[in-house]
Amino acid sequence: MTSGDLDLVARDVTVQFEGLKALSGVTLAVTRGRITGLIGPNGAGKTTLVNVLTGFQHVGAGTVELEGEAVNGIAAHKLRRKGVARTFQSGRLFRELPVVDNLEVTGVGLGLTRRDAIAEAERVMDWLGISHLAGTIAGALPYTDERRVAIGRAIMCNPRYLLLDEPAAGMSEHESHDLAAIIKRIAGEPGIGVLLIEHNIGLVLELCGRIFVLDSGEIIEVGSPNQIRNSDAVRHAYMGTQRDEVIPALAAVEAVAP
Numbered sequence: 001m002t003s004g005d006l007d008l009v010a011r012d013v014t015v016q017f018e019g020l021k022a023l024s025g026v027t028l029a030v031t032r033g034r035i036t037g038l039i040g041p042n043g044a045g046k047t048t049l050v051n052v053l054t055g056f057q058h059v060g061a062g063t064v065e066l067e068g069e070a071v072n073g074i075a076a077h078k079l080r081r082k083g084v085a086r087t088f089q090s091g092r093l094f095r096e097l098p099v100v101d102n103l104e105v106t107g108v109g110l111g112l113t114r115r116d117a118i119a120e121a122e123r124v125m126d127w128l129g130i131s132h133l134a135g136t137i138a139g140a141l142p143y144t145d146e147r148r149v150a151i152g153r154a155i156m157c158n159p160r161y162l163l164l165d166e167p168a169a170g171m172s173e174h175e176s177h178d179l180a181a182i183i184k185r186i187a188g189e190p191g192i193g194v195l196l197i198e199h200n201i202g203l204v205l206e207l208c209g210r211i212f213v214l215d216s217g218e219i220i221e222v223g224s225p226n227q228i229r230n231s232d233a234v235r236h237a238y239m240g241t242q243r244d245e246v247i248p249a250l251a252a253v254e255a256v257a258p
């Protein structure tokens with residue numbers, strides 16, 4: 001895999017926590033304008049890889065490259081200014097502040113004046129269709145709106161890459177459907193490279209052109225949705241895990257696939 005002009009790449013990355021190898025020689029690329037999937041059973045190393053790609057986790061070996069530039073060791077807030085944004089499994093909103101202030105604070109943190117940050121917050125809320133939530137205190141939001149606001153914060157100031165860590169967790173089918181539309185728009189019009197980490201396998205198979213599968217810190221499969229559906233290694237990885245509901249999910253999607 002080569003690092004192109006339009007890629008965020010982890011190359012041969014290893015991360016060790018004391019005795020435990022969380023990632024072993026992992027290579028993965030996120031490409032501008034595409035939605036890339038990352039799946040794997042609990043504890044496979046998905047969040048650790050997101051942390052590596054966003055500057056929250058140092059690597060023991062390997063490199064991280066942003067559009068050809070080595071960015072190993074660059075702090076998370078600096079990488080964010082370079083256009084690498086993420087969401088967290090926990091929303092991480094300022095719960096006592098209104099939604100618009102949550103976005104504004106992010107804009108100011110990224111170097112905008114207050115006035116420009118408010119204008120950018122309004123643009124993002126409008127784009128996401130959440131302008132009606134501007135004055136709502138973040139801590140009072142229903143869970144799914146909280147997730148949308150977290151995505152709003154992440155797409156302030158036009159990032160080039162967006163890493164979504166389990167954005168559909170706890171969502172109903174209908175809510176996941178709405179989320180899918182948002183993710184498609186993010187990769188489409190602004191041409192953001194999206195990495196989607198999800199246990200909702202149907203969502204990943206629907207949205208992603210290329211899917212990486214992690215198991216015990218190693219990439220065990222990379223391919224199109226069809227290749228992932230037909231992979232014995234993927235089924236085997238999920239067997240007997242807390243996520244073995246993924247196996248029938250793979251079969252169910254296969255049954256309706258053209």
Ligand SMILES: Nc1ncnc2c1ncn2[C@@H]1O[C@H](COP(=O)(O)OP(=O)(O)OP(=O)(O)O)[C@@H](O)[C@H]1O
Binds near residue numbers: 017020022043049
């Ligand atoms: N800071 C840390 N210190 C020690 N061990 C850690 C740390 N972070 C993660 N781990 C361990 O590394 C492994 C990978 O964890 P990680 O959270 O990346 O997996 P995951 O695939 O995101 O899991 P999940 O689907 O449950 O969120 C796990 O065994 C986890 O316990």
